Amino acid sequence: MPLLEIKDLSIRFGGLQAVKNYNLTMNPGDIRGLIGPNGAGKTTVFNMMTGILTPTEGQVLLNNWSIEGFQPYQIAARGIGRTFQNLCLWRHMTVLEHVKMACYSKITYGLFGAFFGGARRKREETQMTNKAMDLLALVGLDQFADQLVGNLPYGAQRRMEIARALATDPKILLLDEPTAGMNPEELDQIMQIIRLVHGEYKMAILLIEHRLKFVMELCERIQALVFGEVIAEGEPEEIRNHPQVIEAYLGKEIEY
Numbered sequence: 517m518p519l520l521e522i523k524d525l526s527i528r529f530g531g532l533q534a535v536k537n538y539n540l541t542m543n544p545g546d547i548r549g550l551i552g553p554n555g556a557g558k559t560t561v562f563n564m565m566t567g568i569l570t571p572t573e574g575q576v577l578l579n580n581w582s583i584e585g586f587q588p589y590q591i592a593a594r595g596i597g598r599t600f601q602n603l604c605l606w607r608h609m610t611v612l613e614h615v616k617m618a619c620y621s622k623i624t625y626g627l628f629g630a631f632f633g634g635a636r637r638k639r640e641e642t643q644m645t646n647k648a649m650d651l652l653a654l655v656g657l658d659q660f661a662d663q664l665v666g667n668l669p670y671g672a673q674r675r676m677e678i679a680r681a682l683a684t685d686p687k688i689l690l691l692d693e694p695t696a697g698m699n700p701e702e703l704d705q706i707m708q709i710i711r712l713v714h715g716e717y718k719m720a721i722l723l724i725e726h727r728l729k730f731v732m733e734l735c736e737r738i739q740a741l742v743f744g745e746v747i748a749e750g751e752p753e754e755i756r757n758h759p760q761v762i763e764a765y766l767g768k769e770i771e772y
C-alpha cells in the first residue's frame with residue numbers, strides 16, 4: 517500500500533478547469549517535484565490535498581485513508597503537513613510559540629488539564645518545548661526562539677515555517693515554493709535543510725518550485741503541470757529535455 521495515492525483529482529472554478537485528472541503515488545522517503553508556469557494549478561493541488569479546497573472529482577488517500585470530508589486540521593493531524601507560498605505567520609508571536617502551537621495538535625491533557633494544570637500537562641508542555649527547540653535547531657533558528665517572528669529576516673521566516681510544519685509529525689511534507697524571494701545564501705541553507713529532513717526523517721516530500729535547478733538537484737522524479745494537466749513526468753534529466761516542458765517555458769527565462 518503506498519503512503520499517498522492521488523487518483524484523478526480535478527477541480528473546476530466556474531468555467532475554469534484549474535486541475536484535471538491529477539494522479540500521484542508516493543512512498544515513504546520519496547522526494548518529488550511539481551513544476552509548471554504561473555497559474556498552472558500547483559498550489560490548487562496542494563489545497564485539495566490538505567482539505568482547503570474540495571475537489572470536483574477524484575480521491576486523495578493517505579495510507580488508504582480518504583481525506584474526503586475532513587477539515588484541514590484533521591488532515592494535518594493524520595500526516596499531511598505543509599508550508600505556504602505566502603507566509604502565514606502571526607507577527608506578534610515568538611518563533612518558539614509558533615512551532616509549539618503546531619505541536620498542540622498532539623496534546624492529550626484536554627480542556628480540563630489546560631485549566632487545572634497537573635503533572636500530565638506540565639510533562640507534555642515540557643515535551644512540546646523540547647520538541648519545538650529541536651526542530652528550531654534543525655532549521656538553524658534555536659538561538660532566535662524568543663524573538664518575535666516579525667523581526668526575523670525573510671529567509672529565516674521561511675525556515676521557521678518548515679519547523680512548524682514538521683511539528684505536526686507529518687508523514688508527507690508539502691513545500692510550496694520554499695525558496696520564493698530568497699537570496700543565494702538562503703537558497704543554500706534551505707537546500708541543506710530539505711536534504712536533512714529527507715535524510716534524517718526519511719520523510720516523503722513533495723515540492724512546488726519555480727527554480728528548476730533547485731528542484732532538479734533535490735528531486736528524484738518531477739511532474740510538469742500546464743493548464744491543470746500533467747504534461748510530463750519523469751526523472752530530472754527527462755523533464756529537462758522534454759519538448760513540451762521546454763515549450764511551456766518558452767518565452768520565459770528557464771532558470772536552471
Ligand SMILES: Nc1ncnc2c1ncn2[C@@H]1O[C@H](COP(=O)(O)OP(=O)(O)OP(=O)(O)O)[C@@H](O)[C@H]1O
Pocket residue numbers: 529532534552553554555556557558559560561601
Ligand atoms: N479559490 C479559487 N477560486 C477561483 N480560482 C482559483 C482559486 N484558486 C486558484 N484559482 C485559479 O486556478 C488557477 C491555478 O492557480 P494556482 O494558484 O493553483 O496556480 P499555481 O500553479 O500555483 O501558480 P503560481 O506558480 O503562480 O503560484 C489560476 O488560474 C487561479 O487563478
